[in-house]
Amino acid sequence: MPTPVSQPDDVALSLTLAVVTASPSPLLLLNGDLAIIAASNSFRNAFDVAQVELAGQALYGLSNSAWDIPELRRLLEATLSGAQSDDCELDLKLTQPPLRHLVVQARRLDYLDLDQTRLLVALSDVTEARADTALKENEARHNIVLLQEVRHRVANSLQIIASVLLQNARKTPSEETRGHLTDAHHRVMSVAALERLLSASQEGDVDVHAYFTALCESITASMIGEAGRVTLTVDGGDGVIDARVSVSLGLIITELVINALKHAFPDGRSGRITIDYSFHGPNWILCVRDDGVGMPLVAPDRTGLGASIVEALARQLNALVTTVPENPGTKVSIEHTQIALVHEEPEVASHSFSKTQAAPGTARHQVQKDRS
CATH class of the missing domain: 3.30.565.10 (Histidine kinase-like ATPase, C-terminal domain)
Structure with missing residues (x-):
């Protein structure tokens, strides 16, 4: 029996399905009605979906309509219309695991058969990355609070030292010693003014005008x-x-x-x-x-x-x-x-x-x- 000759369209479709199925990243091929033509093995493994459930299934009805998400609808509708759409981020609520944070990309495929609309949808699970980022941000905020508290305490301690210096300056009978103690008092107060300003700042930078103004107010009050x-x-x-x-x-x-x-x-x-x-x-x-x-x-x-x-x-x-x-x-x-x-x-x-x-x-x- 002669071997049947494969049509070019069949070969192209078969190759496309093979590429989508073998993709190491979660990937979907949808038709114009947003029904699933093919899905990568990585998609099925990542979201615990059986092959039988995927065949011809509408994307929005997948996993008990868990994929019916407003952000995803807007992205796919814009892509179908031919508009250049940006990636979107969305939360997918499944039973196991309960919540996934995804970055979704959608592209309309341009090829010779213009009557057949095809969308390629790529998904990236960034749940762990977002959790790590949130953890680092919380730690950074905690460190900032601790640093502000330390600077506040340092400012208070410096002011106490400055007060002791000024009291000793007033008590000493030596004019020269009094002058040195007074100068030391002013120097300590200048650093205390900076520490107090930093204790109220969220960043490591200092507002120049505010700092110099506070410093001048301190010098004016003491001198x-x-x-x-x-x-x-x-x-x-x-x-x-x-x-x-x-x-x-x-x-x-x-x-x-x-x-x-x-x-x-x-x-x-x-x-x-x-x-x-x-x-x-x-x-x-x-x-x-x-x-x-x-x-x-x-x-x-x-x-x-x-x-x-x-x-x-x-x-x-x-x-x-x-x-x-x-x-x-x-x-x-x-x-x-x-x-x-x-x-x-x-x-x-x-x-x-x-x-x-x-x-x-x-x-x-x-x-x-x-x-x-």
């Missing part, structure tokens, strides 16, 4: 008092910075404000100290200026403790300290400039700059000295 002959104001600073950078900037501001209050406004002189922070891409400039008596004509031979602290902190930030006279007063700028060389990749240039520190002999490297 200027109610008389208010000198005012502290904050200009600019719209943005966020890393918490580690904010600690250094807060200490720099504290030192420069202490220095200005000590030397810029003698004999009860009134005035103003302005703190300005501006961003320029990866670069930034912090300026602390006053309208006081200005810099001395002859610079002191020895650099004070406050100036040394400012210089050390600026060096850690790869920034330059510049002090210039103004009319009236003095301006101190802390400037960070990230320079990308033309022949280097951006990452390489940034890495090279991070390891480069300002040379003391450069023209722009002027250290702010205490004006005593």
Whole structure:
């Protein structure tokens, strides 16, 4: 008996069914009425469906109508109409297991037989992945709460330390010792203000304007008092910075404000100290200026403790300290400039700059000295 010759259409359909059946991922081939033509073995195993139940079965009636889901209907109807539909996520409620979270993709097949509509539906079970993500998010939220609580406690502890320093400063008969204790009190309060701000933040970044404003309020309350002959104001600073950078900037501001209050406004002189922070891409400039008596004509031979602290902190930030006279007063700028060389990749240039520190002999490297 001669071997029957297979028609090309039969061969194509047989190949399609074989590909769908052998798919390692759950896969369905549907007709225009959304009845199942073929299903992959992985689909039957994943959703515990027998082959007999699949043959010619309407998709929405599968597993006691568990697949009759509004999100799935919208996706398949849009795909049938020829519209480019996005993937959808849906929850499939079965008896075993009770709930599956699926990502569904549907594509209309274009081939020579235009009268026969075919849809290819791929399913991905992301139940475990979503559960892992939810677990990690819960752990992250729990860690944030713990970190906020720690920072709140640290802020309280620092305030207690600052109060002890201030009490000792008031009791000591030595004017020099009193000055050192008072300065230490202000430095501790600046860190306490940052920790209190971070304790109310959900992220690791710090709002610059809010932080500098809180810092100025703390300095005003402890150093200027109610008389208010000198005012502290904050200009600019719209943005966020890393918490580690904010600690250094807060200490720099504290030192420069202490220095200005000590030397810029003698004999009860009134005035103003302005703190300005501006961003320029990866670069930034912090300026602390006053309208006081200005810099001395002859610079002191020895650099004070406050100036040394400012210089050390600026060096850690790869920034330059510049002090210039103004009319009236003095301006101190802390400037960070990230320079990308033309022949280097951006990452390489940034890495090279991070390891480069300002040379003391450069023209722009002027250290702010205490004006005593």
